[in-house]
Amino acid sequence: MNFTAAMIADYLKGTVEGNPDANVNDVSKIEEGREGTLSFLANPKYEKYIYDTQSSIVIVNDDFNPQKSVATTLIRVKNAYKSFAALLRLYEQSKPKKTGISKLASIAESTQLGDDIYVGDFTVVQENVTLGDGVQLYPQVFIGDNVSIGEGSIIYPGVKVYEGSQIGAQVVIHSGAIIGSDGFGFAPNQENNYEKVPQIGTVIIEDYVEIGSNTTVDRATMGSTILHKGVKLDNLIQIAHNVEVGENTVMAAQSGIAGSAKVGKNCMIGGQVAIVGHLSIADGVKVAGQSGVAKSIGNEGAVVQGSPSFDFGPYQRSYVLFRNLPKLHGQLKDLEKKVKELSTEGKS
Secondary structure, three states: OOOHHHHHHHHHHEEEEEOOOOOOOOEEHHHOOOOEEEEEEHHHHHHHOOOOOOOOOOEEEOOOOOOOOOOEEEEEOOHHHHHHHHHHHHHHHOOOOEEEEEOOEOOOOOEEEOOOOOEEOOEEEEEOEOOOOEEEOOOOOOOOOOOOOOOEEEEOOOOEOOOOOOOOOOOOOOOOOEEOOOOOEEOOOOOOOEEOOOOOEEEOOOOEEOOOOOEEEEOOOOOEEEEEEOHHHHHHHHEEOOEOOOOOOOOOOOEEOOOOEEEOOOOOOOOOOEEOOOHHHOOOOOOOOOEEOOEOOOOOOEEEEEEOEEHHHHHHHHHHHHHHHHHHHHHHHHHHHHHHHHHHHHHH
């Protein structure tokens, strides 16, 4: 389907600068632009590409001030990145949704099926499962006993959802994720072996959560592991038993939260962050990548870095000193040598 600059500008409530009849039928990165595609410019680091891009239309911020002539048609909007994302969402929503149940799927008779659902090849749905309207279960998904999945949720190939898990509406779970596996609970005995502590709790995933590929969310020992509304988890993340993550918190890849930790809402957790169990993190906290959070953070909006982590400002100043330690060590050795020389001269 082709879209003109005028049509796009009308949808985004922007203004056209150039040819309003310029049309596109695909998207591309500005540095890889080609004729017939739409790109955007939000980061000033990429401005150099707009002067040579072959993209037919580029979305830019209202305050973009080109340093030389631009051949492509521009659409000026308040926020180029958000506007481009809105167009991508519109495109995604326009794609036809899969419906129907494969003859190769195994669905228990006790399953409650909503309208317009999709169940792919070799997917297994066990006893007393509830699937809301528009749920999509892609091939080779496993849904355990007594699981509920809210309307419009999408479960991609290879996901395993263990028994008793509750998944809300408009949730997206990507391939390879495991929801409701046992928490890591073992107790040493007199023979110096470890006995497994039964994990009899559940997982609750509220509406509009997205979970990346190969991420695991463990069931609680007792009670529930909870991901609140709007949480976004990247790939390869570990959420341990009885963890609670607040609304709209986002977490980047390869991070892990140990058991019973409580993370507030609107937090931002960088990649490869480790959070110790049984602590709490206040709302709006930001944790820089590769940090280790070893104690509770009580100040809302705090920014921390390091392992163990502490306030971002002091960490940055400490890091400058740390990087200069070899130089400071050399200076100290030179000073020590000079002191010895002066001491020797004094004695003589």
